[in-house]
Amino acid sequence: MTIETALEHLKTLLGDRFSRTKAELDHHSRSESHFAPIAPNAVVWPISTAEVSQIMRICAQEACPVIGWGAGTSLEGHGLAIRGGVTVDFSRMDQILEVHAEDMDVRVQPGVTREALNEALRATGLFFPVDPGANATLGGMAMTRASGTTAVRYGTMRDNVRALEVVLADGRVIQTGTRARKSSTGYDLTALMVGSEGTLGLVTELTLRLQGQPEAISAAVCAFDSLNDAVEAVTETIQMGIPMARIEFIDAVAVAAVNAYSGLGLPELPHLMLEFHGSDQAVAEQAERFGEIAADHGARGIDTATRQEDRTKLWEARHKAHWAVMAANPGKRALVTDACVPISHLAAAVAETQADIAASRLDGPILGHVGDGNFHAILLFDPDDPEDRAAVDDLSHRISERALHYGGTVSGEHGVGMGKLRYMQAEHGAGWDVMRTIKRALDPEDLLNPGKLVAQN
Amino acid sequence: MTIETALEHLKTLLGDRFSRTKAELDHHSRSESHFAPIAPNAVVWPISTAEVSQIMRICAQEACPVIGWGAGTSLEGHGLAIRGGVTVDFSRMDQILEVHAEDMDVRVQPGVTREALNEALRATGLFFPVDPGANATLGGMAMTRASGTTAVRYGTMRDNVRALEVVLADGRVIQTGTRARKSSTGYDLTALMVGSEGTLGLVTELTLRLQGQPEAISAAVCAFDSLNDAVEAVTETIQMGIPMARIEFIDAVAVAAVNAYSGLGLPELPHLMLEFHGSDQAVAEQAERFGEIAADHGARGIDTATRQEDRTKLWEARHKAHWAVMAANPGKRALVTDACVPISHLAAAVAETQADIAASRLDGPILGHVGDGNFHAILLFDPDDPEDRAAVDDLSHRISERALHYGGTVSGEHGVGMGKLRYMQAEHGAGWDVMRTIKRALDPEDLLNPGKLVAQN
Missing domain, CATH: 3.30.70.2190 (Alpha-Beta Plaits)
Known part of the structure; x- marks a missing residue:
C-alpha cells in the first residue's frame, strides 16, 4: 500500500497520459492563489468515466490521495497536493455530450470550460449563465460552488446543476438527479456534491440548466x-x-x-x-x-x-x-477576500473594511457582487516582506470575522480549500462535525482531496 | 430500552403536551394519502428547540422511533408510524421569529403554515412564493421538498430555504446555512435536509427567502x-x-x-x-x-x-x-400520481397516461404543473373493490415506470414516503446506497422516521 505502487499501476493503465515530469508537477502545484506551491507525485489525464473509476480503484487499493483538477483558477488552494498523491486533470474530458434545446439543458464532461460551452451553444439560442470571470472548467465550477457577476439573476452553481455523474472513493459510479426540472425523491446528492471540492467524489459528467439568450x-x-x-x-x-x-x-x-x-x-x-x-x-x-x-x-x-x-x-x-489592480501594483501579490453578508449589513461591512485597509500599511481595492451581498478586497502585499504578510493576514482575518459577525459567510464563492479551513468551526459549529461524519462515511480512508474543507486544522 | 420507558420520560417532561388519547393517535395515524392508517404510540407537542432536543435524547436513549408532523397533508404516507414510536407535532411551534424586510428573508418555526406566513407578511410588501395548494406547514414543506403551481417561476423548497436549525438523531442542534444569499463554505447541509422527510433530523427553525409582492x-x-x-x-x-x-x-x-x-x-x-x-x-x-x-x-x-x-x-x-374531482366521484378514494419528466417528453408522457387510463376500468383526470414537466393523474377507485385496487396499482406503476423511461422522476413534489420506496433503486441505482450510507452515518439506530425514503423494501 504505497503511493509509488499506485503510480506504477496508473502508468501501466494510462501510458503517456501519466506524467511525472517536472513541468507538469510544477504546473499542477499552484493555482491562482496566494499559497506556496505544493506538487503532487504524478498527474494523470483520463478520457472516460471508466478510466476515472479505474484510477480511483487503484488509488483506493494503494491508499494514494487523489486531487481533481479543472483549470487551476481556484483561489483557496483547492488543487494543492498537500499529502502528495495523484492529480486527476480533466482537461481531456472536454466533450459536450448532448444539447437538449427543448429542455434547456446540456450534458457535458467536466473539462469543458464555460467559454467553450457558450461558444458551442451560440447557434441554439441558449446560454449557460454562471460567470465567475475566469474561464474555469464546469467541473471545477461545480466543485467550488462558483458564482460571479450573474448570480444575482441566475443563481450560483447550486442552482444550475441539474444532475451529476460522480466516481466515489471506492470507484463506484453514481448518477445524481435526473433531467426533470425538479424532484422530491430522496436526499439531494447533487447539492451535496456541488461545493464539495473533490472531497466526496470526482465529477465525470454534469447536466446543466441553460437559459434562453436574452432578446x-x-x-x-x-x-x-x-x-x-x-x-x-x-x-x-x-x-x-x-x-x-x-x-x-x-x-x-x-x-x-x-x-x-x-x-x-x-x-x-x-x-x-x-x-x-x-x-x-x-x-x-x-x-x-x-x-x-x-x-x-x-x-x-x-x-x-x-x-x-x-x-x-x-x-x-x-x-x-x-x-488592472495587479498591473497598477507591480511586484505585489494579491490575497482576494470573499465575505458575503446579508444585504442589510453590506454597507457597514464594506465601510468597516475600507477603514481597516486605510488604517493598514496595505492597499486593497474593493469590488463586489453587491446584489448577493458579496464583496472582494484585493489585498496587495509584498510576499517577501514579513510585515506585509502579517498585515494581509490580519486584514483578511478581520474581514472573515466581520462576515460571521454580520450573520454571513467567510466565502461567498471561492470555497474553503485550505484558506478558509480555520473559519469552518466558527461558521458551522456542530454542522462542521456533521460534514466530517458524511466525509468519513463516503471516504473513510480520506483519499479524496485530503486536507481540504473538512480537515481538522 | 423500550418505547414504553421513553413514553414515561416524555410524559414527565411535557405534561399535558403529551397524549395517548385515541382521538390524537387516530388523527396522527393518517394523512391525505391512500394508505391505511397506522398510529404512533404517543403524540407530543414541543414548544421550543430545547424541548425537541430533549425529546430526541430521550428517544435515542430508549430506541424509540420519532416521526415529525406538520399539517398531515402529505400524500405518500410520510407521517405514518410504521414502527410505532412518538409523533412530534410541531403545531405549537408556530411563531414567526424575525422578518428581515431589507434582506427579503424570514425566520420561522416549523409549524407556521404558508398561509399564516403570507398573511403576516402582507403589510411588508413581501411574500413567500411556494404554493403547493394545501395549507401545509413550512417545516413539512421543507421536509418533502414541496413545490406546486409557482415553482416554474420561483422554484421549489430547495430554492427557497436559506438556512435551517435541525435537531439530529442524538439530540445535537445544528445550524445549516447562513442569512447570506449564497455561500461556498462546505457541504450544503441545508439542501441535504430539505427533502429528507424527517429521516435525518427534525427541523426546528427555517430561514426562508421572500419575494417582493408583484406590482x-x-x-x-x-x-x-x-x-x-x-x-x-x-x-x-x-x-x-x-x-x-x-x-x-x-x-x-x-x-x-x-x-x-x-x-x-x-x-x-x-x-x-x-x-x-x-x-x-x-x-x-x-x-x-x-x-x-x-x-x-x-x-x-x-x-x-x-x-x-x-x-x-x-x-x-x-x-x-x-x-372538485372527489365531489364528482362520491364514494371513491383517490391515488394522486406525481411523475415529472423533461419537458420534451411531457406531451408523450401525458398522452400515454391518458390512453392507459381510458383503457382501464378507472377514471383519472389529469392536472399538471406543465412548466416543470410535472403532472398528476387523480386515479379514482373504490377501496373496497379488489379489482379497482389492482387497476389503480397497475396504472400508478405504469406512470412511475414511464417517468423513469423518459429520464424523469417518480415524484416531482410529493416525496418518497412509503409510496415511492419501490422505485428508489430504479431511479437512483447506487445513489440510493449512498443515501443509505448517509442515513446510517447520521442516524445509526434508524430512529428518525424509520421505514421511509431509505428503507429497504
Missing part, C-alpha cells in the same frame, strides 16, 4: 458620492423586483486601476455597473426604473450602453479589474 | 383542441424566457369537474391556466407575448383576468380541482 441586453454604469448611496440603490432595486442580470460595485481605487488598464475614463468615485436582460421593452423599462432609484440615491447620472461593443468594453474592464 | 398580477385561461398543442405552447413560452408565475394544465375531464364544483363555465377541452407577475407594463407584455404563442398553437382565444376577484376565482377553482 435584448443593455448595460449601465453610474457613479455615486458614497458607498452607502450605491448600496442603498442596490437594495431598493432588488426589493422592487427589478431583475438585473448583473449589478456590481467597484470602489474609487479600483476604478482608477480599471481606467488606467482598460481606458475607461470613469470618474474616480464608487460605481455600480449593471446589465439588464429581457425583451427590448423589458430592458428599457428595467433601465429606466433603476435610473429613477439611482437618482433618488444621489447617483451622478447614468451612462447606458445598448451597443454590444460598449457593453463588451465595460464588462471586459470589470472582469479584468483584478489584472 | 401587477394578471391571469389568463385558454382552451386548446389537444394536449399536444397546449404543451407545445408551454415549451415555447419557457424557451422565450417569458417569466410566467404559474402555468398549469388541466384536462377536459378535470375541467368538467371544476366547472361543476366552482361554477366556472369553461369549455370541456384541455386548458392552460396562467398567471403573470411584474410591473403593469411587464405583465401586459408577458400576457401579449404568451397570447401570440398560444394562437400559433391553435388556442381558442384567451380569457384574461386582471381584476383580483376574477383571478382569485380562477385559482381557487384550480386549487380546489382535487376536491
Whole structure:
C-alpha cells in the first residue's frame, strides 16, 4: 500500500497520459492563489468515466490521495497536493455530450470550460449563465460552488446543476438527479456534491440548466458620492423586483486601476455597473426604473450602453479589474477576500473594511457582487516582506470575522480549500462535525482531496 | 430500552403536551394519502428547540422511533408510524421569529403554515412564493421538498430555504446555512435536509427567502383542441424566457369537474391556466407575448383576468380541482400520481397516461404543473373493490415506470414516503446506497422516521 505502487499501476493503465515530469508537477502545484506551491507525485489525464473509476480503484487499493483538477483558477488552494498523491486533470474530458434545446439543458464532461460551452451553444439560442470571470472548467465550477457577476439573476452553481455523474472513493459510479426540472425523491446528492471540492467524489459528467439568450441586453454604469448611496440603490432595486442580470460595485481605487488598464475614463468615485436582460421593452423599462432609484440615491447620472461593443468594453474592464489592480501594483501579490453578508449589513461591512485597509500599511481595492451581498478586497502585499504578510493576514482575518459577525459567510464563492479551513468551526459549529461524519462515511480512508474543507486544522 | 420507558420520560417532561388519547393517535395515524392508517404510540407537542432536543435524547436513549408532523397533508404516507414510536407535532411551534424586510428573508418555526406566513407578511410588501395548494406547514414543506403551481417561476423548497436549525438523531442542534444569499463554505447541509422527510433530523427553525409582492398580477385561461398543442405552447413560452408565475394544465375531464364544483363555465377541452407577475407594463407584455404563442398553437382565444376577484376565482377553482374531482366521484378514494419528466417528453408522457387510463376500468383526470414537466393523474377507485385496487396499482406503476423511461422522476413534489420506496433503486441505482450510507452515518439506530425514503423494501 504505497503511493509509488499506485503510480506504477496508473502508468501501466494510462501510458503517456501519466506524467511525472517536472513541468507538469510544477504546473499542477499552484493555482491562482496566494499559497506556496505544493506538487503532487504524478498527474494523470483520463478520457472516460471508466478510466476515472479505474484510477480511483487503484488509488483506493494503494491508499494514494487523489486531487481533481479543472483549470487551476481556484483561489483557496483547492488543487494543492498537500499529502502528495495523484492529480486527476480533466482537461481531456472536454466533450459536450448532448444539447437538449427543448429542455434547456446540456450534458457535458467536466473539462469543458464555460467559454467553450457558450461558444458551442451560440447557434441554439441558449446560454449557460454562471460567470465567475475566469474561464474555469464546469467541473471545477461545480466543485467550488462558483458564482460571479450573474448570480444575482441566475443563481450560483447550486442552482444550475441539474444532475451529476460522480466516481466515489471506492470507484463506484453514481448518477445524481435526473433531467426533470425538479424532484422530491430522496436526499439531494447533487447539492451535496456541488461545493464539495473533490472531497466526496470526482465529477465525470454534469447536466446543466441553460437559459434562453436574452432578446435584448443593455448595460449601465453610474457613479455615486458614497458607498452607502450605491448600496442603498442596490437594495431598493432588488426589493422592487427589478431583475438585473448583473449589478456590481467597484470602489474609487479600483476604478482608477480599471481606467488606467482598460481606458475607461470613469470618474474616480464608487460605481455600480449593471446589465439588464429581457425583451427590448423589458430592458428599457428595467433601465429606466433603476435610473429613477439611482437618482433618488444621489447617483451622478447614468451612462447606458445598448451597443454590444460598449457593453463588451465595460464588462471586459470589470472582469479584468483584478489584472488592472495587479498591473497598477507591480511586484505585489494579491490575497482576494470573499465575505458575503446579508444585504442589510453590506454597507457597514464594506465601510468597516475600507477603514481597516486605510488604517493598514496595505492597499486593497474593493469590488463586489453587491446584489448577493458579496464583496472582494484585493489585498496587495509584498510576499517577501514579513510585515506585509502579517498585515494581509490580519486584514483578511478581520474581514472573515466581520462576515460571521454580520450573520454571513467567510466565502461567498471561492470555497474553503485550505484558506478558509480555520473559519469552518466558527461558521458551522456542530454542522462542521456533521460534514466530517458524511466525509468519513463516503471516504473513510480520506483519499479524496485530503486536507481540504473538512480537515481538522 | 423500550418505547414504553421513553413514553414515561416524555410524559414527565411535557405534561399535558403529551397524549395517548385515541382521538390524537387516530388523527396522527393518517394523512391525505391512500394508505391505511397506522398510529404512533404517543403524540407530543414541543414548544421550543430545547424541548425537541430533549425529546430526541430521550428517544435515542430508549430506541424509540420519532416521526415529525406538520399539517398531515402529505400524500405518500410520510407521517405514518410504521414502527410505532412518538409523533412530534410541531403545531405549537408556530411563531414567526424575525422578518428581515431589507434582506427579503424570514425566520420561522416549523409549524407556521404558508398561509399564516403570507398573511403576516402582507403589510411588508413581501411574500413567500411556494404554493403547493394545501395549507401545509413550512417545516413539512421543507421536509418533502414541496413545490406546486409557482415553482416554474420561483422554484421549489430547495430554492427557497436559506438556512435551517435541525435537531439530529442524538439530540445535537445544528445550524445549516447562513442569512447570506449564497455561500461556498462546505457541504450544503441545508439542501441535504430539505427533502429528507424527517429521516435525518427534525427541523426546528427555517430561514426562508421572500419575494417582493408583484406590482401587477394578471391571469389568463385558454382552451386548446389537444394536449399536444397546449404543451407545445408551454415549451415555447419557457424557451422565450417569458417569466410566467404559474402555468398549469388541466384536462377536459378535470375541467368538467371544476366547472361543476366552482361554477366556472369553461369549455370541456384541455386548458392552460396562467398567471403573470411584474410591473403593469411587464405583465401586459408577458400576457401579449404568451397570447401570440398560444394562437400559433391553435388556442381558442384567451380569457384574461386582471381584476383580483376574477383571478382569485380562477385559482381557487384550480386549487380546489382535487376536491372538485372527489365531489364528482362520491364514494371513491383517490391515488394522486406525481411523475415529472423533461419537458420534451411531457406531451408523450401525458398522452400515454391518458390512453392507459381510458383503457382501464378507472377514471383519472389529469392536472399538471406543465412548466416543470410535472403532472398528476387523480386515479379514482373504490377501496373496497379488489379489482379497482389492482387497476389503480397497475396504472400508478405504469406512470412511475414511464417517468423513469423518459429520464424523469417518480415524484416531482410529493416525496418518497412509503409510496415511492419501490422505485428508489430504479431511479437512483447506487445513489440510493449512498443515501443509505448517509442515513446510517447520521442516524445509526434508524430512529428518525424509520421505514421511509431509505428503507429497504
